[in-house]
Amino acid sequence: GNNAAISDGGCKSHWAEGLCDFLAPSQTSADQIDNQLKKVGFSVSDVDIVITSHSHLDHIGNIEMFPDAIHVIQKVELYQAWWPESFQRGGAHVQADYDDARDFRYFKMDGDYDLFGDGSVVILSTPGHTLGHQSVKVKLPETGTVILSQDAIWMEENLEGYVAGLNYSVLDWTDSVERLKMIRDVEKAPIWFGHSIKQYEGMGNQWHK
Numbered sequence: 001g002n003n004a005a006i007s008d009g010g011c012k013s014h015w016a017e018g019l020c021d022f023l024a025p026s027q028t029s030a031d032q033i034d035n036q037l038k039k040v041g042f043s044v045s046d047v048d049i050v051i052t053s054h055s056h057l058d059h060i061g062n063i064e065m066f067p068d069a070i071h072v073i074q075k076v077e078l079y080q081a082w083w084p085e086s087f088q089r090g091g092a093h094v095q096a097d098y099d100d101a102r103d104f105r106y107f108k109m110d111g112d113y114d115l116f117g118d119g120s121v122v123i124l125s126t127p128g129h130t131l132g133h134q135s136v137k138v139k140l141p142e143t144g145t146v147i148l149s150q151d152a153i154w155m156e157e158n159l160e161g162y163v164a165g166l167n168y169s170v171l172d173w174t175d176s177v178e179r180l181k182m183i184r185d186v187e188k189a190p191i192w193f194g195h196s197i198k199q200y201e202g203m204g205n206q207w208h209k
């Protein structure tokens, strides 16, 4: 069927000095997206579609591994990527991560979208963290419906009113958190957070089943 992957990053030599220490990734090359795909029986060239939540370095960092894929991203997030707010420039957005991806095939979103037309992968527009941040709702055969918040909700604390940092708009961010909580409650679907080590460890250090 259709293969979809979420792009994610790792430390890069062209990132600003100190950024790698700040992010304190425990990621090794074994955790990189290409090797993660191998663990479930795919290579990067098998991936037809890449969904990128937003253009921060730790989410778009490996997009250039997928030159032949269709890239699903909000149109305004492409604007954000190539002209970030000055307070995020050089730090959170690293243009060298994606400058060679400018002429990739982009499926430019403008809001929500049922990607395969069958409800299996639904793009949810969740702006606030960035101008065009998006989350994803997926129906997994064994697990059922899961909401992948990405950076719309970093971790558990954000559910209870603790606002995450680095927001383009706190108002939009708050609306997006409320929206994902509503979908969670209506569909009885868990939210898998973008940056919760607690949740990741609680699932046995893996997201897939």
Ligand SMILES: [Zn+2]
Residues within 6 Å of the ligand: 054, 056, 059, 129, 151
């Ligand atoms: Zn981010």
